[in-house]
Amino acid sequence: MPHVDSEREFTRGMADLSEGNTLAALVHFEKAVQVDSRPRYLSYLGYCAALQRGQVQKGIGLCRQSIAEDPGMADHYLNLGRILLLAGNKAEALEVLREGMAIAPHPVIGELLETIGSRKPPVIGFLGRDNIINKHLGLLLCRLGMR
Template sequence: MSRERFNVLVERGKQAIAEGDTLLALVLFEDAARLSATPLVKSHLAYCLAREKKQYQKAIAMCLAAQQSDPGKSLHYLNLGKVYLEAGQKGRAIRAFRQGLKMERNQEIIDQLKRLGQRKPPPVAALPREHFLNRKLGVLLSRVGMR
């Protein structure tokens, strides 16, 4: 009976995330974690915690633990990347998404990367991207339509 309940909770939680209702998913995955804290449940629960409760450090730690327990699953990298995005760490999110793609092809990761977009090369390649000259030249060239 509890295994059946666990499977129902997980499926309903996944469906809630797909529909954008992370609050409901949080409750469902918390209940599922009480029954059995599998890496899949930890990973989804971590994303919900980051999204709803803004507990970024705890969520990142949970995603990393899920990755160690169940290596090779791109889903854990997807959720880690989404947690990083919630925390405002776009660079780390992109790295997590790319690592996930190395594990296996995941359309949701591809969609996330497309949504984030691709950066253009800096105007002065010899200087770092964050250099004052690159930032100002990039803005100027964008405004005049040359970039």
Template sequence: MTHADLTRLVHQGLAALDQGKTQVALDHFETAAPAWPTALVLSCLGYCLARERNEIDRGLDLCRKALRDEPANPVHYLNLGRVYLLARQKGPALGAFRRGLRFAEHPGLLKEINRLGRRRAPLFPFLAREHALNRCCGLLLRRLRLR
């Protein structure tokens, strides 16, 4: 494949990701990755693998490798955070989104942070948020839909 073909594949994959078509994006990034394993390709491939094939561990590894190669690119933090969300790890996801915002105000990062919402104050503010009383009472009130 020529460099122009690979560039076209990556642009098509990014466009598919922007439209929410992760399966199409996965096809493009899987084709481009062996010949052109840039940090952007690996990061996007990691997110697509986690989303479409539930390969969370491989997705995390690819996103972390992309961050080691380009630590100042907010797209890598966006993809890493999304993979964490797929793994049901909201805390690390929010941390990744916030670290990405240190480098640039990427609209995808802002959208994900706003979608996650703000945490409410603990029921018993004199106790730590992780205290068993705060956690149990908070879960109970949420299940009763009182909070």
């Protein structure tokens, strides 16, 4: 019977999360994890804890644990990527999200990657990205539609 209760709580949490009610989702995910600590429960609990309570390190830890236990589920990578973005770690978030897309095509990860975007390499490779020549040359080429 505990399996049914944990799954029901998880389902309710997912419904609340899809409606944007992360606080209610967090409560349901906590109840689900109390009964059964499945990787997907932990992953979503980590995401909601980071989002609602600011427990970023806890969220990262739970998502990494989920990935270690169940590496074939793209949702774990999505949740970890979202948390890393919250923490301001865009480079690592992009890396994790791309790993998730490599595991399985995931529409939400795809949208997130498109939203974040990625920077193009510097126009002149041996000069740094912050070099004034690279900056202005890049802007000029972009305006001309050549980049």
